[in-house]
Amino acid sequence: MKRLQDYSAAELARFEEAAKEEYKAYQDKGLSLNMARGKPSPEQLDLSDPLYDLTREQVGVKAEDGTDCRNYGLLCGLNETRRLFGEIIGAAPENVIVCGCSSLNIMFDYVSQGCTHGVGGGTPWLFEKDRKMLALVPGYDRHFSVAEYFGFQLVNVPMTPTGPDMDLLEELVKDPSVKGMFCVPKYSNPDGVTFSDETVRRLAAMKTGADDFRVSCDLAYVVHDLYGEASDRLANVFDFARQYGTEDRFIAVASTSKITFAGAGVSAVAASDRNIAEIKKRMTVQIIGHDKINQLKHAYFYHTLKDIRAQMSRHATFLRPKFETVLRVLDEELSGLDIARWSKPKGGYFISLDVTTGSAKYVEELCRNCGVTLTPVGATFPYGKDPDDRNIRLAPSFPSVEEIELAAKIIAASVRLAACRALKNN
Numbered sequence: 001m002k003r004l005q006d007y008s009a010a011e012l013a014r015f016e017e018a019a020k021e022e023y024k025a026y027q028d029k030g031l032s033l034n035m036a037r038g039k040p041s042p043e044q045l046d047l048s049d050p051l052y053d054l055t056r057e058q059v060g061v062k063a064e065d066g067t068d069c070r071n072y073g074l075l076c077g078l079n080e081t082r083r084l085f086g087e088i089i090g091a092a093p094e095n096v097i098v099c100g101c102s103s104l105n106i107m108f109d110y111v112s113q114g115c116t117h118g119v120g121g122g123t124p125w126l127f128e129k130d131r132k133m134l135a136l137v138p139g140y141d142r143h144f145s146v147a148e149y150f151g152f153q154l155v156n157v158p159m160t161p162t163g164p165d166m167d168l169l170e171e172l173v174k175d176p177s178v179k180g181m182f183c184v185p186k187y188s189n190p191d192g193v194t195f196s197d198e199t200v201r202r203l204a205a206m207k208t209g210a211d212d213f214r215v216s217c218d219l220a221y222v223v224h225d226l227y228g229e230a231s232d233r234l235a236n237v238f239d240f241a242r243q244y245g246t247e248d249r250f251i252a253v254a255s256t257s258k259i260t261f262a263g264a265g266v267s268a269v270a271a272s273d274r275n276i277a278e279i280k281k282r283m284t285v286q287i288i289g290h291d292k293i294n295q296l297k298h299a300y301f302y303h304t305l306k307d308i309r310a311q312m313s314r315h316a317t318f319l320r321p322k323f324e325t326v327l328r329v330l331d332e333e334l335s336g337l338d339i340a341r342w343s344k345p346k347g348g349y350f351i352s353l354d355v356t357t358g359s360a361k362y363v364e365e366l367c368r369n370c371g372v373t374l375t376p377v378g379a380t381f382p383y384g385k386d387p388d389d390r391n392i393r394l395a396p397s398f399p400s401v402e403e404i405e406l407a408a409k410i411i412a413a414s415v416r417l418a419a420c421r422a423l424k425n426n
């Protein structure tokens with residue numbers, strides 16, 4: 001297929017006319033479709049209803065060690081849940097603290113702690129007037145929001161197919177005012193990239209200007225594979241960190257938000273002995289104990305990583321056709337024209353679509369006027385600003401396959417129209 005930029009003026013006019021007609025036909029349907037919601041569908045939530053329906057008789061009240069889960073105690077969580085998260089994250093159970101329902105909450109609290117009390121014996125980050133964090137872009141808006149909330153200046157580091165641009169990152173971390181970064185090393189939000197072993201190694205090996213530089217490894221999608229054994233594999237960051245003596249650099253978090261119930265599951269943090277001790281010291285002041293009954297209920301169904309993987313393959317039966325529908329439509333409608341690129345993730349919750357530079361907002365507007373809601377363009381960058389106005393995050397998990405097919409066709413028609421406009425303007 002010929003690239004759009006190689007079309008003659010007459011060919012381009014015909015191409016644009018066809019895209020306009022198609023777009024108009026969709027517009028006449030008066031649709032209302034949403035590709036912005038990165039959350040499980042109702043069918044996926046149904047998978048965990050047995051958890052919802054558990055009774056006291058089934059679960060009992062006691063944890064493995066005899067603790068009555070209805071009462072205070074076990075700040076770090078049930079042994080069985082710590083073991084499970086240890087397996088999910090790849091850490092020893094003693095280095096895991098099981099918390100409430102949200103891993104984002106854990107990350108927020110950790111940054112907050114760094115700001116007010118410092119980490120690793122360092123000066124409180126708030127005392128650093130020019131404090132910075134690295135922002136892997138495109139990335140997860142809530143990570144950026146946490147950093148922005150605490151007054152960090154965000155410095156963009158572009159993502160590549162193997163993780164962040166490590167050459168640039170290694171340079172930037174030499175600045176002692178760069179205090180940390182968030183990352184989603186498996187099935188990143190939004191491009192679905194899994195960091196290569198070499199990227200993980202370099203993150204552990206690199207020299208940082210700040211001794212209290214911290215990487216929050218957000219393992220939100222660590223078991224969220226779409227293709228079982230054929231899916232991506234992530235190296236264990238703590239194994240590399242031990243090799244380089246940088247265990248204190250990493251804080252890993254995960255949750256069951258997209259395994260069981262979003263916002264009503266269980267989350268956990270894993271870190272080095274020293275970091276766990278520091279977090280525990282703060283947590284002791286913050287809370288007497290998290291929701292152990294929910295942990296007990298989760299432990300009733302999920303003993304090992306194998307049980308979790310079985311659940312995730314049930315999720316994948318719903319998610320796979322949705323991802324494949326988007327990818328098929330984009331392929332049929334856009335490939336070869338050289339007007340868009342998109343990720344083909346083997347897991348996670350998103351597909352990242354890059355359109356012609358300067359066109360993403362226009363694509364969003366065209367979609368909106370045709371009844372398709374997209375994640376606001378810019379949301380995948382700090383301060384809501386995509387400097388190239390190029391990236392669009394597609395979230396196919398929630399709508400039905402039929403809705404996704406239609407939405408993807410409208411998105412593709414909009415991308416074609418926007419590309420025509422960009423070509424004509426240049």
Ligand SMILES: Cc1ncc(COP(=O)(O)O)c(C=O)c1O
Nearest residue numbers: 102103104140184189220255257
């Ligand atoms: C990368 C990432 N991290 C964290 C979260 C939120 O996780 P939790 O529900 O555990 O707070 C999400 C939710 O979409 C996410 O995409």
